[in-house]
Amino acid sequence: MNATHFRRLVSLALFAVLLIGGDRLLGWGLDQLTMSSHARYSRLYRGDEAAEVVIIGDSRGVHSFYAPAIADSVGQRTLNLSYNGISTELAEVVLADYLDKNEPPRLLVIEVTNFASAPDALINFKPYFGHSARLRQLFDREQSYTANAMRLIHLYRFNCENFLRAAYYLRRDDQNWILRSQMADALIGLTEQQTPAPLSESTYTDLNRAALRRMVQLADERGIELRLVVAPYWPAHREKLANWPEVTQKIRDTIGDKHRLWDYSLAISGPTNFADRVHLNLNGAQEFCARLNRDQFFVTAADRQPPVSSGAANIRP
Amino acid sequence: MTFNSLTFLIFIAIFSALYPLTHGRSRLWLILVSSCIFYGWWDWRFLLLIGFSTTLDYWLGWYLGETDDPRRRRWLLSASLVANLGVLAFFKYFGFFVNSFVAVADSFGWHVSPPLLNIILPVGISFYTFQSMSYTIDVYQRIMPHERSFVRYACFVTFFPQLVAGPIVRADYLLPQLHRDHPLRWEAFLSGVQLILWGYVLKSVVADSLAPVVDNHFAAPELSTSLGMLIAVIFYAFQIYGDFAGYSLIAIGIAEIFGYDLGRNFDRPYFAQSFSEFWQRWHISLSTWLRDYLYIPLGGNRGGTWRTYRNLMITMLLGGLWHGANWTFVIWGALHGLYLVMQRLSGVVFPRLTAFFSRDEWPFQVLRVACVFSLTCFAWVFFRAQSFSDALMVLQRIFMFDGLGFSAVPFKFEVVKGIALVSTLVACEALSFRFQARPFFARHPRLMGFVNACALWLIALFGTFTGNSFIYFQF
Numbered sequence: 127m128n129a130t131h132f133r134r135l136v137s138l139a140l141f142a143v144l145l146i147g148g149d150r151l152l153g154w155g156l157d158q159l160t161m162s163s164h165a166r167y168s169r170l171y172r173g174d175e176a177a178e179v180v181i182i183g184d185s186r187g188v189h190s191f192y193a194p195a196i197a198d199s200v201g202q203r204t205l206n207l208s209y210n211g212i213s214t215e216l217a218e219v220v221l222a223d224y225l226d227k228n229e230p231p232r233l234l235v236i237e238v239t240n241f242a243s244a245p246d247a248l249i250n251f252k253p254y255f256g257h258s259a260r261l262r263q264l265f266d267r268e269q270s271y272t273a274n275a276m277r278l279i280h281l282y283r284f285n286c287e288n289f290l291r292a293a294y295y296l297r298r299d300d301q302n303w304i305l306r307s308q309m310a311d312a313l314i315g316l317t318e319q320q321t322p323a324p325l326s327e328s329t330y331t332d333l334n335r336a337a338l339r340r341m342v343q344l345a346d347e348r349g350i351e352l353r354l355v356v357a358p359y360w361p362a363h364r365e366k367l368a369n370w371p372e373v374t375q376k377i378r379d380t381i382g383d384k385h386r387l388w389d390y391s392l393a394i395s396g397p398t399n400f401a402d403r404v405h406l407n408l409n410g411a412q413e414f415c416a417r418l419n420r421d422q423f424f425v426t427a428a429d430r431q432p433p434v435s436s437g438a439a440n441i442r443p
Numbered sequence: 444m445t446f447n448s449l450t451f452l453i454f455i456a457i458f459s460a461l462y463p464l465t466h467g468r469s470r471l472w473l474i475l476v477s478s479c480i481f482y483g484w485w486d487w488r489f490l491l492l493i494g495f496s497t498t499l500d501y502w503l504g505w506y507l508g509e510t511d512d513p514r515r516r517r518w519l520l521s522a523s524l525v526a527n528l529g530v531l532a533f534f535k536y537f538g539f540f541v542n543s544f545v546a547v548a549d550s551f552g553w554h555v556s557p558p559l560l561n562i563i564l565p566v567g568i569s570f571y572t573f574q575s576m577s578y579t580i581d582v583y584q585r586i587m588p589h590e591r592s593f594v595r596y597a598c599f600v601t602f603f604p605q606l607v608a609g610p611i612v613r614a615d616y617l618l619p620q621l622h623r624d625h626p627l628r629w630e631a632f633l634s635g636v637q638l639i640l641w642g643y644v645l646k647s648v649v650a651d652s653l654a655p656v657v658d659n660h661f662a663a664p665e666l667s668t669s670l671g672m673l674i675a676v677i678f679y680a681f682q683i684y685g686d687f688a689g690y691s692l693i694a695i696g697i698a699e700i701f702g703y704d705l706g707r708n709f710d711r712p713y714f715a716q717s718f719s720e721f722w723q724r725w726h727i728s729l730s731t732w733l734r735d736y737l738y739i740p741l742g743g744n745r746g747g748t749w750r751t752y753r754n755l756m757i758t759m760l761l762g763g764l765w766h767g768a769n770w771t772f773v774i775w776g777a778l779h780g781l782y783l784v785m786q787r788l789s790g791v792v793f794p795r796l797t798a799f800f801s802r803d804e805w806p807f808q809v810l811r812v813a814c815v816f817s818l819t820c821f822a823w824v825f826f827r828a829q830s831f832s833d834a835l836m837v838l839q840r841i842f843m844f845d846g847l848g849f850s851a852v853p854f855k856f857e858v859v860k861g862i863a864l865v866s867t868l869v870a871c872e873a874l875s876f877r878f879q880a881r882p883f884f885a886r887h888p889r890l891m892g893f894v895n896a897c898a899l900w901l902i903a904l905f906g907t908f909t910g911n912s913f914i915y916f917q918f
Contacts, residue, residue: 134629141892148896149903281903290856307851312665 153280156289160253163292165300166207170220171257173227177205179424180224182217182341183237183357184247185210186404190237190357192411193301199415200424202232206301209288211247214240214334218341219260225348233426234345235353238377238387241334250288252276305401306408309360317362317403324369335380342381351426354387358394358414363403365392393417444484446693447647454481455697462701466624471594474621478601482566489565492530497600499526500575501593507582508589516583523579531572535564539768567607569765573732575600578614580736587615595621604697608690610708610728617703625702630885637884637891638696640898643906646689649868651907653682653861656854661827664836668846672837674858679827680820681865684712687726711872713819716811718782721819733762752787756780771825771834778822864905 161168169175179202181191187208197204207220217240248268251261255276265273276283283289291300345352356374364370370391378387394400394417399410406414418424444450458477465473483490503523507516532540541557548555578599581587590596599618605611660667660675667675691708698705708728715721722730738758744751756777763776790797800807821838828834852858884891 137888137892141896144892145896145899148900152900152904279903281900285904285906287856290860294856294859305850307668307846307848310666310668 149279149281153283156284157256160289160292163296164298165292165295167254167288168292170207170224171227171254175205175228176203178202178232179204179235180231181206181208181235182221183208184212184240186239186357187237188303189305189401189405190411190414191235192304192408192415195412195415199419208237209247212240213247214337215264216248218337219258219264221341222260222344223258230348230350232351232428233353233424234350235355236341237357238338238354239356241338241377250286252283252286253289253292255283304408304411305405307401308407309397309400309402313402314397317360320366322366322368325367325373338380342385352385353423354381354385356387356389356391358406359391360400360403361392361395388423444481446690450484463627470624471598471621474598475594475601478603478606481603482601482606485566492565493571493601496527496530496572496575497597500579501596504579504582504589507579520579520583523576527572527576531568534568536768570609570611571600571606573611577732577736581614590618604694605705610691610694610705611732612705612728616706620703631702632700633891635696635700637895638692638699640895642689642692642696644898644901645685645692647902647906649864650682650685650689652864652905653678656857656861657682659853664833664840667840668851669841669844670847670849671852672840674852676820676824676841678861680823681868711875713816714812714872715815716808718779718786718815721815733758737761752784755783759783770831771828775822775826778825782818
């Protein structure tokens with residue numbers, strides 16, 4: 127080997143050191159940034175949250191339960207942990223991690239239509255890969271290439287929407303994340319013309335059903351009161367889901383007799399309340415919150431019990 | 444096999460290992476066999492077509508080179524043009540011509556039911572057909588001698604870095620390079636790797652990050668707001684640029700590592716201050732091909748004003764049709780033809796106004812760039828839309844001005860990320876007008892290492908790894 131070759135080899139080695147060292151250093155910096163954010167999962171994995179009402183679901187959970195409105199009307203700290211497209215399996219991981227790292231809530235609300243979601247949204251949980259053994263396990267099972275890439279390249283963990291959200295919510299609360307647009311007239315027209323079709327049975331995977339069962343079990347074991355709910359759909363769309371009775375029956379079979387399924391699928395109407403066929407907007411979420419209050423949805427069994435000795439026991443901060 | 448696939452990484456690793464072991468003829472065979480594997484990976488049947496085209500043009504070129512009889516030479520050239528354009532017309536435009544004929548017949552009340560053929564469009568057919576045709580035309584015009592080695596000629600047509608999506612390299616440019624062995628040089632390796640890296644940044648970071656936003660809006664334009672649709676159109680302009688310029692850079696970089704120069708295919712097109720300048724910066728290999736083999740043979744600007752306008756329109760219409768068998772591409776080409784004509788016409792009709800707007804002060808330059816970019820985006824609407832009615836719907840949504848709030852725009856985080864990436868790209872390109880990156884990094888190779896590391900970190904952080912195909916493969 128002559129001097130030129132040696133110099134080139136050294137250059138390549140130095141380049142590799144720079145590449146890997148830079149990756150680790152930048153990765154560490156981005157992790158610090160992510161974990162100091164007010165984004166919902168940064169709060170979850172940082173720990174020490176003490177929400178009294180916790181909500182979990184997919185995008186329908188995000189846009190149907192407006193945490194600031196619920197907190198105002200109920201007077202309890204509310205944390206919405208829903209995220210676009212998360213499957214029940216992923217929701218189970220979120221719930222279990224939340225309960226491990228934070229105070230258990232008094233009331234857990236699960237929007238159950240994520241029953242039908244594939245685990246694709248897992249990709250957006252990459253920034254928290256280093257903070258949860260359960261997430262790592264799920265990644266290893268569902269997306270092993272991604273999991274290995276994240277172990278090799280730390281910067282790759284931040285290549286997803288949740289990192290962008292963490293950066294955006296660095297100095298602001300993410301609980302007011304909600305759709306504010308109104309359903310387009312064209313979409314209303316399209317829905318009217320839509321022919322009735324069943325929700326595909328294949329999307330209701332056994333894995334999701336088993337996960338929902340375990341979530342219910344976990345809440346019961348921890349003594350957390352549970353609300354299993356179906357959030358509103360645009361009524362014309364919901365009426366065209368041909369197998370809706372069978373779908374809800376399947377959910378009821380999964381959660382068992384002990385728990386009630388609060389079906390609000392037709393509870394809200396009017397185009398000003400919807401952003402699209404399956405999502406409420408801010409107006410709709412506020413109206414839905416009022417409806418839930420009228421139904422005493424957020425009142426737990428503990429709230430109904432009369433004070434035992436002194437009122438002080440029931441005072442919550 | 445695409446440049447952004449794992450299969451290609453394995454392929455190029457094997458090719459790189461074998462390349463230094465070969466010389467002369469064995470190297471040509473290595474390039475040819477590798478190119479056939481690369482191309483046949485899509486569908487082995489495509490090899491039959493490219494084999495036919497290559498063999499035919501090789502023999503026609505041979506006879507063209509060997510004979511001096513003008514009639515015979517004209518006949519041989521015609522045979523090459525008819526065969527190449529015939530193959531292109533059959534595989535790419537058969538359905539288009541038949542459907543257009545049926546539509547016209549229907550409008551006259553004649554109901555015809557023509558035979559329907561399920562023809563597969565071979566990848567890159569438009570590119571290698573043009574490349575192969577340029578050879579016979581050049582030999583006919585005695586710009587270059589005919590190639591005696593079939594293997595070398597086949598290497599020229601099938602050279603894998605530029606086979607499926609260009610650049611369309613002329614025979615007189617690439618064939619002489621295939622006549623000599625290129626030793627692997629460290630400097631060429633570094634320079635090639637840098638081009639490849641920035642190609643991947645353009646493709647994987649810029650183009651593929653913009654794609655979901657664009658696809659979402661163009662899939663259902665009637666559901667988009669004005670602002671959302673406008674963002675989608677501007678993003679598409681950068682998506683197609685990132686995609687195609689990225690591919691070209693990767694192709695040029697791969698060729699450079701092995702000692703071949705494919706020329707330049709893009710040169711910061713969205714900084715063009717006129718449409719003629721735009722076409723000197725966008726898809727340079729195609730625009731020069733069209734200029735030299737279509738516009739100039741039609742008469743160019745030699746036959747007076749109106750003949751020049753006619754030639755421009757014909758060239759751009761056919762350039763549009765070259766991109767795809769759809770009227771939307773024809774309209775895209777017609778719009779660019781019209782822009783070029785209007786640009787020339789404005790100097791004649793409004794000489795003082797044109798002179799005023801042609802001033803060198805920077806606000807006028809910015810205004811010209813903005814005008815050219817806006818009209819280019821307008822034309823991209825037709826290029827991207829699935830049909831003419833979809834394109835009209837896109838324009839209707841934009842000009843309704845009914846949803847100008849950002850809150851109604853879906854994929855907000857993707858949009859913000861896209862805006863950041865596009866702004867960075869524009870800033871880097873603007874900077875490159877003042878700062879020549881390549882000579883600078885040639886003087887400071889250590890800094891080049893740092894820049895390459897940045898490119899890799901950028902790909903890890905913002906790259907899209909879903910194996911999105913390159914847009915120009917469909918052409």
